[in-house]
Each structure stands twice: as C-alpha cells, then as structure tokens.
Amino acid sequence: MMILALDSSAALSLFPGYGDDRVQALIEEADDVVVSALCRPEVSVVLDEVVADSLSAQRIADKVGRLWETFWVVPVDGECLDLATDLAVSYGIPLSPAIHLAAFDRIERPLRFVTLDGRQAAAAADLGFEVDQVKVARSAHEMLQA
Secondary structure, rough: OOEEEEEEHHHHOOOOOOOOHHHHHHHHHHHEEEEEEHHHHHHHHHHHOOOHHHHHHHHHHHHHHHHHHOOOOOOOOHHHHHHHHHHHHHHHHOHHHHHHHHHHOOOOEEEEEEEOOOOHHHHHHHHOOOEEEOOOOOOOHHHOOO
C-alpha cells in the first residue's frame, strides 16, 4: 500500500501554471493521498491572489473543493504544533513546512512525501518518509510567497 503525502507546494502544482503532470502521476499510483489541514488554506490563498475575476475565483474554489474531497486531511493540533516547532528549530526550516511534516508523522509508514520545496527533505527523511522532490522552474517557496 502506498500512502502519498503532499505538502502545499505539491498540492499547488496540481493547478495550471504551478507545476507539471508529475505530481498528478504520483497521485494516480497512490492508494491514499494525505494533506495536512494547513494545506487547503495555503493553496487557496495563493490561487486567490492570481484570480482576475469572480467567475474564475468560483471555478478555482470549486476545483479546490473537488480535489480536497479526494484527500485524507490530517488535523493540526497542539501536539502537531509542538513537533513542528521542534522540526523548524532543529532543521532550520520555516514553520509552515514543519507543520506539514509534523502532521504526516502521524501516518503509518511507508509514506511517500512529495514536495517541490527541498528545504524540508532532510527532516522528512529523518522522520522515515520516502522523499520525492519534484523539480520545477519556479520554486515552491516562490509559489507560496507569491
């Protein structure tokens, strides 16, 4: 059984203009796909910033909703935030990616972690995740900071 965990950069790559088909291909091979509860708001904010009109905004919101119905969403709570804080400090990564990793630490292994942002690869590997870093021309950091 393959469980695929997507951080916000990987989830964002499923939308036109933010990546390519490699993440979608990995999803199609997976038995289950998980995201942290932080993922949807991060993706929604980035997509909202590039929308030109209310009709486009509604179409994107609908696509986000349909996509999220296919994911298992891992909650973020105090225990998760404690581990995220430790990961952020120990590995020198931003808190947001650390929250995704901490949420995924609750999932049984094997777990394949997909990101477009290599900054958390070492932490993910140390947590026992198989890391699949998809490389694109525009970095995930740039996408999430847009």
